[in-house]
Amino acid sequence: MTPRGGELILTRSDALQRLNTVFRDLFEDDGIEVHDKMTAEDVDGWDSVTHITLVLTTEREFGVKFSAAEVGALKNVGEMIDLILARSKK
Amino acid sequence: MSFTSLTFVLFAIVAIAALRFSPHGPPKKFVTLLLNAVFLTSFLSSPIEVIPLLAFVSAGFLAIRTVRTIKIPFALAIFIALFIGAFAWLKQYPLFGWFGLATLPIMVIGLSYILFRILHLLIDVAQGTSECPPIIDYFCYVLFFLNLVSGPIQRYEDFASEMNSPPVQSTSDDIYLSIHRIVLGYFMIVVMSTIATEFMDLGRPMLSAALVRGGTLDVVRIYSLLISVYLLNIFANFAGYMHVIIGIGGLAGIRVPENFNHPLAAKNLGDLWARWHMTLSSWLKTYLFNPLLKTMVGRWSSPAAAPYLGAIAFFVTFLVVGFWHGTTFQFFVYGVVMGIGITSHWLWQHGLSRRMGKKRYRELCARPWYYELSRAATLSFFAVAMTCIWISSLDLSRLFEFRNSVAVVVSFAFLTVAGAAFGGVWDSIRDRLVARVSWLGQGRGPLRLLRAFEPWILCAVAGALLEGAVLEISGATAASSITHSAVTIGTFTALFTAALVAGGVFDPPMKVLLQGSPESPNKNDALAVWLGLRIFIVLNFQILLASAVPTFIYRAF
Amino acid sequence: MKLIRLPLICLATVLTLYIGAVVISSAIFGYFGVGRALDVSSPSTYAVFGDTGFSADVYNRLPLAKPGDHIVLIGASNMVPIPTNIVASRLGHGAVSNMSIDGSTVQDWPRIVSLAYEMISKADYRHTTFVAGVWYGTFLSEGASVTSPLNNELTRFGIYKHDRTGRVILAIPQSMLPIALLGVRPFILSSRIWESLGYANLTVSRAALSGSKIAGGADVFSRNVAVVDTAARRAMLLDLRNTQPHAVANNAFVALGDLAQTISQSGGRLVIVDLPIPSWHAQGAPAFADYQKRKGFFLQQILQIPGVSYVNMQSGFPDDDFYDSVHPKPIAAVAWAKRIGDGIRGAIGSPD
Secondary structure: OEOOOOOEEOOOHHHHHHHHHHHHHOOOOOOOOOOOOOOOOOOOOOHHHHHHHHHHHHHHHHHOOHHHHHHHHHOOOOHHHHHHHHHHOO | OOOOOOOHHHHHHHHHHHHHHHHOOHHHHHHHHHHHHHHHHHHOOOHHHHHHHHHHHHHHHHHHHHHOOOOOOOHHHHHHHHHHHHHHHHHOOHHHHHOOOOOOOOOOOOHHHHHHHHHHHHHHOOOOOOOOOOHHHHHHHOOOOHHOOOOOOOOOOHHHHHOOOOOOOOOOHHHHHEEEEEEEHHHHHHHHHHHHHHHHHHHHHHHHHHHHOOOOOHHHHHHHHHHHHHHHHHHHHHHHHHHOOOOHHHOOOOOOOOEEHHHHOOHHHHHHOEEEEHHHHHHHHHHHHHHHHHHHHHOOOOOOOOOHHHHHHHHHHHHHHHHOOOHHHHHHHHHHHHHHHHHHHHHHHHHHHHHHHHHHHHHHHHHHHHHHHHHHHHHHHHHHHHHHOOOOHHHHHHHOOOOHHHHHHHHHHHHHHHHHHHHHHHHHHHHHHHHHHHHHHHHHHHHHHHOOOOHHHHHHHHHHHHHHHHHHHHHOOOOOHHHHHHHHHHHHHHHHHHHOOOOOOHHHHHHHOOOOOOOOHHHHHHHHHHHHHHHHHHHHHHHHOOOHHHOOHHHHH | OOOHHHHHHHHHHHHHHHHHHHHHHHHHHHHOOOOOOOOOOOOHHHHHHOOOOHHHHHHHOOOHHOOEEEEEEEEEEOOOOOHHHHHHHHHHOOOEEEOEEEOOOOOOOHHHHHHHHHHHOOHHHHHHEEEEEEEEHHHHHOOOOHHHHHHHHHHHOOOOOEEOOOEEOOOHHHHHHHHHHHHHHHHHHHHHHHHHHHHHHHHHHHHHHOOOOOOOHHHHHHHOOOOOOOOHHHHHHHHHHHHOOOOOOHHHHHHHHHHHHHHOOOEEEEEEEEEOOOHHHHHHHHHHHHHHHHHHHHHHHHHOOOOOEEEEEEOOOOHHHHHOOOEEEEHHHHHHHHHHHHHHHHHHOOOO
């Protein structure tokens, strides 16, 4: 995180890295490398139920809350990162 | 107005012209509002009937407007509960019925869909994802005539972008595709669904009789036939209607979301619901399944519990699907059966992939025999579940008797095995047919023409053999002379081929044959004539079967 | 706009195909000769319109529009087989049509008459003679029998519609009716084809659902050689006694009287022909005795209406003419037709 005028700003690479840790813990796979275009197809065990666990863990990790529509519209990791960054600014 | 009436055709033409040629923004919205009003009014026999509906929709707007600013705790939850309650009251659900609406004539067409549109906006605005729409846009969206009766549940943002941004440039290929979809849709409704409905009408009394005094084998035979035909019936009716709607939207320059994606190719029950009535499952996933599961997991988080919480969430979601489809006890049973099915599928999938390891599970799913069996079991289960929709309540209670329940299970097993075998054969033939289509239309001169007629010849022979065999086995031709049988078979084959032409089955080879060189400016003209021929055939069927065309899907919700 | 080219070509194709279909179906109608006369007795009419009288009566009315004299036969199933060309040969001139409907009662005939009047030109109303073939069976019902299927046929293609009270009326101006009847021809043919297939497919569906083979249907052409033996006669009479009323309906004679008034007021004529039934049937049916008893008084009244005459055909035809208790064999129908023709000529003189 880069300090700027007293505030800690979240950068994209930071977010990506932290999200990677979340993925690795949740899916019990140290080989996961998240990237923007990654979807549920690319990860074994990422189904409708673990998706919700993922969302919940992500919300807790970054201290944000997603709305129902936002969760429903997520298509890939990249969009998830965008959402995290957008929410973190508020 | 009925979708197969001349009034609707004229209305659609006017709507298409009005929407396509009105500039985006306020003029388009005004035109849409007018069209919505005209369409809605066509269902009324007196103005009073529409008041509850309009009140419901207007209340929706007020709620959406105030949900963020109102200083009540849990405002969103209260509003949601109020709207669902009002919906249940207006639709006369059992527990709400006695609050006195039973005798009044109210129009509740499309209320189920309207409820979901209002809830979606309510939740999105409350959670900050969207802004409250302007009142004109709101009324355009909630009462949009294409989506009103049975239409896809479109998200507000998508609809708004259609209204506000200039339409994407349509090419003549787009126009062709839209008209093709309209013709295909009408074909599915007017021909396939009508014939299937007549079969159902024939078979229902026979089933009733067999449930009471027939043998188990009789029940199995009749029940298997009826549920298979009903599955095709509802698919032809619903998906056909969607084709018409999306085609009209395409001509008008408005994108309407898809609701079906080859559901008959579904791998399992979960996949089926991702292909059948897609906008419904997508809505429920976003606004019911996800939040519900999130709440449960948040409260009882443990990695082991999550799959079972998922099963509960699935069950509840499909229970709601049952309730949403209808107000009677049968729909509750439908929801329960579907819930059990989905939960079983989920637990099976989860359990098996855990046991075998994810990679081996995927390999298993890809094996043809597993795929065919899984698909056949899915469709058979779906067909059994949908019994609740067409069967009478008396017969439904009879189905639960031991002997008849056994028959249901045997029917399911039989259809699964037969379906898997048929699916296997079909898939292997289809690949070869597709390979042949690309071979068609090649070569020069008369050879090209001859090859182009191959589909007809194949169809004619197949149809004749099929009908001949069926007539012979059933004994229908026993008393007729050879000439009479030959004429019957010949006529049937001709009609069968005409129906396939109308349904667009021969479009791929005709496209190859007729389009000539891709550079010619009027390459679509010959195709347009072909499309005109298809329209003419469907119109003929429509006039022939006019009195028999079912409209059950349109009025169900 | 270029985009409109495709839909316009589609529309043009549909219209061209439709006009082509009308032309082709008219050619087929011509080949079968149904355009010459509206005759429910002819095999051509059966081939094109099916074996119920409804379709022909509704859609084959164009011959009625021809200027000149018209003789229109109406009645029930025993009037259906009467061939119009035989009747015409006894009359010398005038166009003879047969609009009888199987199963109709006397209360149905005003509707058929009104259908005829829709096509006959007003100038020819006074040159129109209706010939009603009665027998006691047409007087047994309190009301009309075939309204429902007739209405179904009328409203099938939208030429007629239900008004607010449920009555079936013309949906188009009467002047457009001939064009509509012409334009509907392709659909008549296609529905005919569909029906003939429908029977086959219905049989198949039933067989599939019931798991057993279905027996075939009966043969119409065996009627000419049918013999009604004593046992069959007894069975038929027993059946009649159990199913039929034993007396004529109260308003049936009145209905015929009203019809006579209507026809007379339009300037036309009505010839009532009393059709024969086998002697064993006459002796065994109580309703026939009632009919014979009551018709004298009624005939006295009705014959006072101008233009109404009566021809009694009840005697002079052997029992062998019938293939069941009521209906003439096809050969016998020819003899009946000659007698009817002579009777009409005798009743009204030469048509003027």
